[in-house]
Amino acid sequence: MRHLLRRVGFYLVALWAAVTFNFIIPRLMPGDPAEAYIAKLQGQHVTRQEMDSIRKLFGVNPNVPLWRQYFDYLNSLLHGNLGIATSQFPTSVIDVLRQSLPWTIALVGVALILSFLIGTVVGILVAWRRGSWYDTAVPPILTFLSAVPYFWMALALVYVFGIGLNWFPPNGGYDVFNVTPGWNSDFILSIVQHAILPVITLVIGSLAGWVLTMRNTMITTLSEDYVMMAQAKGLPERRVMFNYAARNAILPSITSFSISLGLVVSGSLLTEIVFNYPGIGYALYQAVQADDYALVEGCFLVIAVAVLIANFLSELVYTFLDPRVRREGS
């Protein structure tokens, strides 16, 4: 229990760090992104209130001391005020984020689950049949596949399947022209259709990591004494492989899950851009193109929070799976 509280504390610190980054960076940059941002808004109809809150976010007013600016900033954040998206005026940043987030979560979630399951199982099998032809062939192929940049893979898939063969739609989240959003089967089918290529891209890109981690830890685990004892006991092969070997080998995979998550998130950003998939990554891309700093920062914050939550969840899972951790306070 104490262990858990410490971890919660850590994540709160990390959250604070992310938030503070967003605060400090624009103020540290040479030149002034804030001024540029404000300048863009000059021609628009912005209420006094909105201008004020923007000033708070970017600290354009030099008369206000820094610590005061910081508290104003935090205050704004807590009220859900992240500024106005100049690239999509007059939509507020928070609204843009609210629309984009579910798409990304769905995409990344599905891809992660798939690549974890497939990758882990393949890793176990490849390690069990060590020295066979597919242990020699599979890892190098996967290594190469994972070295291909995500978006290049996405582009290749778009080119081959989307445009060339026309099997799957090459962009968008759903068919905006023919389908109306809502809980109807047309819409859902359209979503699935549009999601297939992006999901495949992410899965192929991240598969190698899971397979290779699992394979290497399995190989190390298979030489442990308790696996030999399980074999000496005359237990069925499947039980030895899963309950004795894999069950222990998977623990480092879960630890490295947090790193994989970071990579998948980056990969999904680029994938969304290539596919024009309406998630956070695409929003970030458009924000960057349009120099919409408020939206850029907003996207970062949302991504950071999501990653922190996912990491925390994976730690919970690890605690559940490894009895040694539960007992100790460390």
Place this chain on the structure above:
Amino acid sequence: MTSQTLLEIKSLSVDYEAASGTVHAVNDVSLTLERGHVLGLAGESGSGKSTLAYAITRLLNPPAIITNGEVLYYRRKNADDTAPIDILELSRSDLRAFRWSELAIVFQSAMNALNPVMNLEVQITDVIKAHNPNMGAGARKERALELLRLVGIAPDRLRSFPHELSGGMRQRAIIAIALALSPEIIIMDEPTTALDVVVQRDILSEILDLRNQFGFSIIFITHDLSLLLELADKIAIMYAGRIVEMATREEIYRQPRHPYTRGLLNSFPTLRGPRRRMTGIPGSPPDLRSVPPGCAFHPRCPYAFDACPKIVPALLHIPTGKATPDALVACHLYDPSLNPDGAESVLDSRPDDHREASQPPQVELSASSDAGGEQ
């Protein structure tokens, strides 16, 4: 082979194939194990004793390969059914059935041999379930509790995880697991090496009690010859993958024949008796990738003569008189064709190495025993 024979290992050889060459980890080893007896297997690290033990139930993984030999097991029950089965020829499913129900292993490090993510109950009952699928969950749990009682672990520890147990408890736990299916043979690979001497003594006496109670045979592997002198009925000494001497413990104690055995016995002091200068064995065991030619021990042997680097000694039978079986020694000193003077004259010329004739220590290791001290 008599009707008392339980296990007969014939000319077993195990090689490790490595890119740098072939290592003969076990080289033409033959042994017999009688029912209810304790066979001690002694030797330094790298002598091949553990490899031999795992080879018996084919637990070795590539790059280890069994290149020759038979391991004959004489089934229990039928005294007239003398046809043995060769463990090395068993099919995979027969082997799986054989394992643990006939032959169990107690590993050296209980911490490493227990699955860290499973509690004790599961680790005991899953082997029962695998071999007796008809036994219900309640009966299995009963059996698990009974086993814990036998080895002296409190029943409330049934659902503990390995890291929650002390070192001694863990070792008792794997002994309990070994007993689960009432096997005929238990191989114990240095079961007490990792424990302090007090706990060591307790566990060894418990092992003997259990043996007396259930009548299984033990192959006891250790580097500590003194332990075997108290524990074993017969002792085999291994060096560089071969057996160099095999005899009853009385013979080993009273008249060690192979120079290596003599060196081992001289390597620890006695509690009583006159003070002697300690002599170890100079040098170190050979790298098995480049074993010395002829007798592997000759570079370290104080009695080596010209035949030793040239000819690999075979195991010679030395009659011990009486009703005790022959002693076996692989040493040219005992080959009349090579050493006409006889071994005694050579060995007697070094009075330091001559052991005082006295009684070997008693068998019982219970607290009341004073034995012959730490021999």
Place this chain on the structure above:
Amino acid sequence: MQVTNLTDQNIDSSSILSSAKGRRRGILSVLTSNPKIAVGVGTVVFFVLVAIAAPLLTPYDPNATVVNGSLPPSAAHIFGTTGLGQDMFAQIVYGARVTLLIGFTAAIGSTMLQVFFGLTSGYFSGVIGDTLNLIINVFLVLPGLPLTIVLASLASANAATNSNDTVIALVLLFTSWSYGARVLRAQTLSLKERDFVAAARTTGESTLHIIFAEILPNEIALVAATFVGTFVYAVGAEVALEFLGLGNTSQASWGEILYWAEANSALIIGKWWQFVPAGLCIAFLCAGLAFINFGIDELANPRLRVERSRRGRLLSRKSKAVVQ
């Protein structure tokens, strides 16, 4: 992508140098003994040579417009031409310089940070160690690429820092050091308990000496592996930034080639040669680096090595040990 499985549990620096023949060997024999390392090093060296020899390999100036529009590969232009009429092959070979240089600079700088933070936070217990550890962990958990994008994007607001290669390298450095630092920290934690450290302390050596002259040499394999891993990350992130338009769009680099290809909608109109060469080069370079790391993994963790018997995989009739 997973580029190394080295953790503090399975690393053994000394076994790298004494692999195979059981004796210490020089760097060259280490590099060639393991096929994975050999392939990886060969690939990287190939690209480095291409970058250095760029003027010898092509007569074209990568930025000069030589034809009108984008032409498919031909005898005159092996990789075709870009949307702006520049020779693609020239862009690739000159672009190799930029890509490799930025990646290498970022990797070197990042590795220095990793070594510093990793070793000091591992060696010092108490407040110093804990604080440094906290810093490492916070950086570790914040998502790298989004942070990189934010930083690069904000940097582009100012003319001085806009699309500046050095700035890109710095940004990459800032976001990549934490992973390696954590790995090195874990290794240092276990090494500092060893006897040789206690001996050094007893003989009165300074802390600086202990950390950098005693402990660091034992972690060389790990440092090498994290350097290679950082290099891979740097190349990938650099290409991503350029693809998003945050790099220097007027200079040729592999990422810029992709940026312009996307800007010219090359894919939609079927001009595949604007994408394929650059993408493949990036893939091969990163794969080569990843192979080096896998090779280092195998050298350091002997259990991962597949022993090849001199007689091949012979299993005679009597070999019954293969039960599984």
